Amino acid sequence: MTWHAPGDIPWEKVWESTATRLDGHRVAGLQALLTEDVLRFAVVQELVEVGVAPKNIEAEWRRPMVPDAVDLVVLHPTRSAIEFKFPREPRETNAAWTQHLGEVIKDLYRLAHMPTDFANRWCVQLLSNRMLRYLDGVSDRRGVRIGLRPGDVTILEPDLSLHLPPTAAKAIARWQNDGLWVRAQCRVVHDIGNELRLVAHTVEPASAGPGPSDP
Numbered sequence: 001m002t003w004h005a006p007g008d009i010p011w012e013k014v015w016e017s018t019a020t021r022l023d024g025h026r027v028a029g030l031q032a033l034l035t036e037d038v039l040r041f042a043v044v045q046e047l048v049e050v051g052v053a054p055k056n057i058e059a060e061w062r063r064p065m066v067p068d069a070v071d072l073v074v075l076h077p078t079r080s081a082i083e084f085k086f087p088r089e090p091r092e093t094n095a096a097w098t099q100h101l102g103e104v105i106k107d108l109y110r111l112a113h114m115p116t117d118f119a120n121r122w123c124v125q126l127l128s129n130r131m132l133r134y135l136d137g138v139s140d141r142r143g144v145r146i147g148l149r150p151g152d153v154t155i156l157e158p159d160l161s162l163h164l165p166p167t168a169a170k171a172i173a174r175w176q177n178d179g180l181w182v183r184a185q186c187r188v189v190h191d192i193g194n195e196l197r198l199v200a201h202t203v204e205p206a207s208a209g210p211g212p213s214d215p
Contacts, residue, residue: 008078010050011122011200012188017046019190019198022126026193034196036086039126040072043082047074063115070110073118080120083107087131097134101164102171104135104146108156109175111203112182121203123184129195147186148199155210156182180206 021042025034044057052074061073061081074080085107087100104125111121127135132148139145144163147154161169161176169176188200 008120009047009052009074009080011120013050014043014046015124015188015198015200016190017049018042019192021046022196022198023192026196031193031196034086034126035088036084036126039086039124040084043072043084043124052076068110070114074120078120079118080122081111081114081118082122082124083111084124084126086126087128097131098165098167099171100131101135101138102168105144105156105160105164105168106171108154108182108184108201108203109172109206112180112184112206113175114205116205121205123201123203125199125201126192127197127199129197132197147184147201148189148197150186150189152186154182154184154186154201157210175206178206180208181210182206183210 018039022034022039025031025038040059044054044059047057048054053076056074056076058073058075059071060069062069070081071084072082074082085104087103107123111123114121127148135146135148144156144160145154158176158179158181161172164172182203184201184203186199186201188198190198192198
């Protein structure tokens with residue numbers, strides 16, 4: 001299955017090759033030194049490998065009247081936005097899990113509110129087993145389910161902040177009065193060793209409803 005329009009970037013190849021590149025770092029004994037910037041640069045390298053010109057790739061892309069930047073954008077052949085998240089915790093006890101949750105959800109909101117000419121909106125996460133367990137627990141305790149298997153759908157309702165811990169709710173405060181829904185679908189999952197998982201979601205533009213096929 002493919003998820004790109006004719007002439008667009010072969011995204012499934014980019015994510016597979018990115019996972020392979022990161023796994024090479026793991027095999028070389030560098031897993032403890034992986035960071036979100038390493039993930040982003042690995043994706044940049046794979047975009048160039050599939051034919052995207054470096055001049056058409058921009059990091060920390062900003063637009064007027066918006067306080068924060070998008071991690072990476074591709075300007076050609078199809079305008080595409082990518083957000084990366086790699087929550088890293090050296091210790092499970094007293095970890096900033098609710099802050100990480102807020103940042104994960106914030107990426108989905110930021111992508112859903114990108115300008116309409118961005119045809120591709122990807123949320124790419126490198127998640128540890130500990131973070132995966134935490135997100136599963138959030139689903140059980142809060143009813144906020146982040147889809148983490150291929151085909152899983154994530155639906156964020158307009159009143160989402162009411163269901164979140166205060167730290168996580170604060171991260172998405174600026175979108176909580178617009179009455180819009182955010183919908184994403186998990187497209188790709190690649191294991192990187194036994195402790196990390198690369199997960200890539202496509203994000204739809206924010207809308208007035210959850211979607212015709214959703215509850």
